[in-house]
Amino acid sequence: MTDLLSSIYVQNDFKPIILNTPGIFLNIKVSDDETLAIVTVDETKGNLYSREQFENISRQIRTFATNNNSLRYRFLYLLISEDDTCIKRLLTDNVSCWRIIPSQKQLMIFETACDEFLTLRNPIENMLATKPLDVSASDNESSSILDKEVNVKLAPVNLGIVAINIIVFIIMSIISTPGSEDISDKFALGWDLFFNKKEYYRIFTSMFVHAGIDHLYNNMIVLLVIGSYFELAVGKINYIIVYFSSGIIAGLTSMLYNMSNNDYVQSVGASGAIFGMTGGMIAVILINYFHAHSLDLMKIIFVAFLSLYGGFTSQGVDNAAHIGGIVSGFLVAFFLYSLRIKRKKYS
Numbered sequence: 001m002t003d004l005l006s007s008i009y010v011q012n013d014f015k016p017i018i019l020n021t022p023g024i025f026l027n028i029k030v031s032d033d034e035t036l037a038i039v040t041v042d043e044t045k046g047n048l049y050s051r052e053q054f055e056n057i058s059r060q061i062r063t064f065a066t067n068n069n070s071l072r073y074r075f076l077y078l079l080i081s082e083d084d085t086c087i088k089r090l091l092t093d094n095v096s097c098w099r100i101i102p103s104q105k106q107l108m109i110f111e112t113a114c115d116e117f118l119t120l121r122n123p124i125e126n127m128l129a130t131k132p133l134d135v136s137a138s139d140n141e142s143s144s145i146l147d148k149e150v151n152v153k154l155a156p157v158n159l160g161i162v163a164i165n166i167i168v169f170i171i172m173s174i175i176s177t178p179g180s181e182d183i184s185d186k187f188a189l190g191w192d193l194f195f196n197k198k199e200y201y202r203i204f205t206s207m208f209v210h211a212g213i214d215h216l217y218n219n220m221i222v223l224l225v226i227g228s229y230f231e232l233a234v235g236k237i238n239y240i241i242v243y244f245s246s247g248i249i250a251g252l253t254s255m256l257y258n259m260s261n262n263d264y265v266q267s268v269g270a271s272g273a274i275f276g277m278t279g280g281m282i283a284v285i286l287i288n289y290f291h292a293h294s295l296d297l298m299k300i301i302f303v304a305f306l307s308l309y310g311g312f313t314s315q316g317v318d319n320a321a322h323i324g325g326i327v328s329g330f331l332v333a334f335f336l337y338s339l340r341i342k343r344k345k346y347s
Contacts, residue, residue, distance in 0.1 A: 246276020
């Protein structure tokens with residue numbers, strides 16, 4: 001979108017000025033008595049700035065733009081963002097500004113905007129009307145969602161999986177009777193049951209069975225957050241592929257480890273798939289590393305490290321499944337998300 005805007009600026013005699021600040025572009029139009037400057041801020045690639053950061057950048061731009069003999073200076077800040085708080089987050093009151101909402105193909109002109117820039121209104125609105133939806137806006141790519149709060153309503157598949165886990169737990173709690181065989185044993189995963197008795201369904205059912213309310217609660221809280229981020233980043237289909245593939249590989253890793261130790265334990269829970277989501281998020285953030293804040297990467301890695309460390313220092317935790325889940329989730333997500341980025345780029 002910024003390339004198309006740049007063409008519109010040039011056609012209207014606004015010359016581009018090269019900046020070294022990611023996501024911020026400057027165009028200037030100089031006449032005998034007036035200088036008009038447009039500062040375009042593109043937040044669709046994950047370059048979200050704080051008020052303090054942007055004020056420092058803006059101050060430098062203003063100093064540069066006013067370094068001529070014009071009598072008057074007019075500035076317009078054009079924000080390209082899906083974040084409804086972007087104006088308040090970046091700008092002070094009474095600043096001349098416009099905003100483009102890519103997903104809605106909408107140009108918003110605020111009352112504080114200088115009239116001198118209105119000649120750009122029709123060309124920009126025509127560009128928005130004929131331009132396909134911005135990839136990063138229409139699909140909510142990770143580079144933008146990593147820096148926002150997750151709106152779980154936008155992650156229906158993840159919510160559905162959370163709901164299924166809760167419903168399964170409630171049903172099993174209702175139909176189980178005291179003193180009888182634990183019903184979860186019928187759906188738990190063990191290498192002897194899987195390989196020797198060929199009860200292959202267990203590798204799927206075990207992902208939706210939990211050993212108790214605490215087990216369910218802890219897993220679902222993590223899945224609700226990490227899974228929502230991940231689905232928003234990679235899309236519904238890729239989410240499903242990574243979730244179930246990492247869950248299956250986590251189960252296989254657990255069984256092979258227990259079989260090598262001749263250990264007949266059984267495993268239940270969604271933690272293998274959830275660790276897959278964590279590995280997937282690490283892959284997504286690494287791919288977008290130069291567009292996303294490194295703090296996000298460190299947060300995810302820190303959470304993963306704490307979870308793995310907690311597992312190794314606790315009893316009854318299927319660490320093999322966790323390792324298998326996070327490694328497979330990372331690899332599968334890295335492949336799928338890289339492919340997704342290439343498709344978007346060449347389309």
